Structures are given as C-alpha cells and as structure tokens.
Amino acid sequence: MMNPEEYDLELKEAVYTIISTRLGVPTNQINLESRFKEDLSADSLDNIELVQDFEEKFDIEISDEAAITLLRVRDVLDYIPTKCPDYKDKLKPLKSSA
Numbered sequence: 001m002m003n004p005e006e007y008d009l010e011l012k013e014a015v016y017t018i019i020s021t022r023l024g025v026p027t028n029q030i031n032l033e034s035r036f037k038e039d040l041s042a043d044s045l046d047n048i049e050l051v052q053d054f055e056e057k058f059d060i061e062i063s064d065e066a067a068i069t070l071l072r073v074r075d076v077l078d079y080i081p082t083k084c085p086d087y088k089d090k091l092k093p094l095k096s097s098a
Helices: 011-021 045-060 072-081 087-091
Strands: none
Touching: 011 045, 011 072, 011 087, 045 072, 045 087
C-alpha cells in the first residue's frame, strides 16, 4: 500500500473519472479510502460494471477472485499497476493519423 503522494496523478485522475462517470459521484467526493459500497453507494451491478470499465480502459483482465478484493479506491490504484505495468501508455490520448 502506497502513501497518497506516491500514486501516479494521471492514474488517480483516470480511476476517479471512471468511478465518477459510472456512479454519478463528483470526483471531489472520491478519495483513496472511499469504499465502493459503503461510501459511494455502489451496488453489485455497479461493481461489475466498474471492473469492466477498468478492464477496458487499461486493457487488462480482472479475475472474479481479484475483483472481490477491490473494495476501496486505494485497492484499485494498487492493483492496476500490478496487472498493467505500462498503464501510463493507456492514459495517453490516441493520436489521430492525419
């Protein structure tokens, strides 16, 4: 588990945006310790959809076993770099071929 200042800012912003978009929660109400169910009012379908959103954004597969351990925002921020070491490449906008 990392200290808050150790998290990559772009990764944090991407994860917060995904959570905000999916759950309709303003990003300023999301923090590292936010629990999906208790603090952000995510139900089981929301959790499944969040996992799918993270999988799509970072081009990873999150097993059911791993998904049930992602209870807080911090858990996601710790998990993504372990499954997607090149996650920074996934954060860059795609360049259009002009």
